[in-house]
Amino acid sequence: xxxVMTTEAVPVDRRQxxxxxxxxxxxxxxxxxxxxxGVAGLSLGxxxxxxxxxxxxxxxxxxxxxxxxDALFARGWRELLATVTAHDDAHPQDDDFAAAILAYxxxxxxxxVEHPAYAQLLFWRPVPGFRPSAEAYAAAVxxxxxxxxxxxxxxxxxxxxxxxxxxxxxxxWTVLIxxxxxxxxxNAPDQTFDDGRFTTALPDLVSMFAAHYENSPRARAAxxxxxxxxxxASKR
Numbered sequence: 706x707x708x709v710m711t712t713e714a715v716p717v718d719r720r721q722x723x724x725x726x727x728x729x730x731x732x733x734x735x736x737x738x739x740x741x742x743g744v745a746g747l748s749l750g751x752x753x754x755x756x757x758x759x760x761x762x763x764x765x766x767x768x769x770x771x772x773x774x775d776a777l778f779a780r781g782w783r784e785l786l787a788t789v790t791a792h793d794d795a796h797p798q799d800d801d802f803a804a805a806i807l808a809y810x811x812x813x814x815x816x817x818v819e820h821p822a823y824a825q826l827l828f829w830r831p832v833p834g835f836r837p838s839a840e841a842y843a844a845a846v847x848x849x850x851x852x853x854x855x856x857x858x859x860x861x862x863x864x865x866x867x868x869x870x871x872x873x874x875x876x877x878w879t880v881l882i883x884x885x886x887x888x889x890x891x892n893a894p895d896q897t898f899d900d901g902r903f904t905t906a907l908p909d910l911v912s913m914f915a916a917h918y919e920n921s922p923r924a925r926a927a928x929x930x931x932x933x934x935x936x937x938a939s940k941r
Contacts, residue, residue, distance in 0.1 A: 728766050728776070730756065735777055739822035744831040747774070771835050774826070778837045781823035782844035788816045789848060793855070802864040803915035809855070810882050810911055815898045817886040824890060828883055852878065866920050874918055881914055882907075 734752045742748075749770060753760040767773040792812045799805060817824040825831050827845070853875050859865040865874065888903040889896070898904045 724766070731763065731766055731773070732776060732780055735773060736780075736822060739777070739826070744822055744825045744829075749773070771832075774832055774835050775838050775841045777823070778826055779841035779844065781820070781827050782842070782848065784820070784823070785813070785816055785827070786844045786848045786851075788812055789851070793851070800862070800864065802859060802919040803912060805859070805864075806878070806915065807908060807911040810878075810907060813882050814885055814889075814904055814907060818889055818898045818901065818904060821890050821894060824886055828886060849875070849879075863920055866918055869918060877918075878914065881910055885910065 731752060734755045735747055737755075738751055739747050747770070749763055750760050753763055763773075767776065789809065789812055792809065796805075796808060817828070853871060856865060856871045856874050856878075860867060860869075860871060865871075885903050885907055889901045893902040896902060896904075
């Protein structure tokens with residue numbers, strides 16, 4: 706009996722693994738087509754042609770075109786989250802507010818410019834009628850929360866002004882980096898991150914942002930406790 710149960714369990718695992726592999730293959734082809742034709746140019750028929758299958762076969766994996774967009778939306782945010790998380794893990798917070806947020810902003814903007822189709826789907830609304838599900842949006846929410854946590858830690862460390870609301874700072878930061886991405890993709894899509902008309906403005910923009918929100922070194926020094934004079938009293 707044990708032998709029969711073990712034998713029957715293997716095909717189930719293989720079928721599930723094959724299904725997941727096929728889903729990833731569909732997403733790979735979909736991402737390629739979006740990169741070539743634009744997000745709205747995604748075609749189920751073209752995916753099927755590239756995979757060598759009939760179009761109705763795709764509905765076994767995605768019940769609708771919007772379901773496919775939803776999976777691509779989730780995948781894009783997961784990849785961006787992984788990129789930013791890897792950067793955060795490799796670069797512990799230092800005492801330079803401007804340098805820290807610039808390094809983070811560069812990672813975010815570079816990924817977005819190098820993945821323009823995903824960026825359009827994540828940051829714009831290029832598909833009429835498509836609304837991402839809460840599940841697909843989960844990685845975006847996590848990334849946003851990581852940003853809030855980062856700014857909160859900076860405020861506690863005295864790098865960020867204490868009279869500002871961290872939610873407002875995060876909002877303005879999001880507008881800044883998303884604006885750079887949007888301008889670059891809309892007006893200079895053939896340029897790279899390193900030589901882009903708008904991406905190369907990022908350091909100056911971040912410098913202005915930091916000048917407005919960072920706690921100045923003089924203000925940080927004023928909040929430091931005065932050094933103890935114990936043991937240094939003059940002898941009489």
